[in-house]
Amino acid sequence: MSRRPYRLGRSLTGLGLFATQPIKKKSRIAEYTGRRLGIDAALKAEKSGNRYLYEVNSKITIDGARHGNIARYFNHSCNPNCDTFIRNKRVFIRTLRNIKPEEELTYDYGRDYLKNVIGLNNCLCSRCRKRRKKHAAELREKRARKKARLASASLKGMASVKGKTKKTKTKKTKSKKTAKKRGGKS
Numbered sequence: 001m002s003r004r005p006y007r008l009g010r011s012l013t014g015l016g017l018f019a020t021q022p023i024k025k026k027s028r029i030a031e032y033t034g035r036r037l038g039i040d041a042a043l044k045a046e047k048s049g050n051r052y053l054y055e056v057n058s059k060i061t062i063d064g065a066r067h068g069n070i071a072r073y074f075n076h077s078c079n080p081n082c083d084t085f086i087r088n089k090r091v092f093i094r095t096l097r098n099i100k101p102e103e104e105l106t107y108d109y110g111r112d113y114l115k116n117v118i119g120l121n122n123c124l125c126s127r128c129r130k131r132r133k134k135h136a137a138e139l140r141e142k143r144a145r146k147k148a149r150l151a152s153a154s155l156k157g158m159a160s161v162k163g164k165t166k167k168t169k170t171k172k173t174k175s176k177k178t179a180k181k182r183g184g185k186s
């Protein structure tokens with residue numbers, strides 16, 4: 001068997017697989033291997049927190065938690081460069097496009113996994129991080145605009161308060177004058 005065109009390395013979520021050389025689109029690069037579990041054993045494994053279960057069909061689930069299963073190190077991405085396919089009840093991983101060296105190899109674990117295990121807002125894939133960064137920048141901008149709006153409104157407010165004070169002063173002066181006049185008359 002030829003050497004794997006990728007290596008195990010540090011990723012944002014722990015460990016991941018990174019291409020060590022260019023890999024052509026539609027290359028079969030790994031098999032998801034492990035013990036084959038029936039329905040009951042699969043449910044039990046899921047309940048005990050095993051995150052490396054791959055459901056082949058309604059009857060067979062592969063327990064890929066063993067270290068010998070290199071495919072367990074593929075991380076999830078919402079914008080993956082690989083995907084999985086099943087042939088003769090075996091699970092393989094293939095590339096979806098040409099891959100450059102040092103690119104992390106990922107596949108989409110599916111909506112259920114994202115929702116129930118990772119959490120929709122906790123995904124650390126490049127697409128989700130970019131989306132969150134953009135959203136945070138937009139929020140910051142929005143807040144800055146609001147602050148500017150409030151500042152200019154309070155400046156205007158201060159101007160109108162000054163105007164009012166002037167008017168009141170004039171009134172007071174007038175009333176003082178009137179009082180003086182009155183006082184003069186009496």
Ligand SMILES: [Zn+2]
Nearest residue numbers: 078123125128
């Ligand atoms: Zn994501």
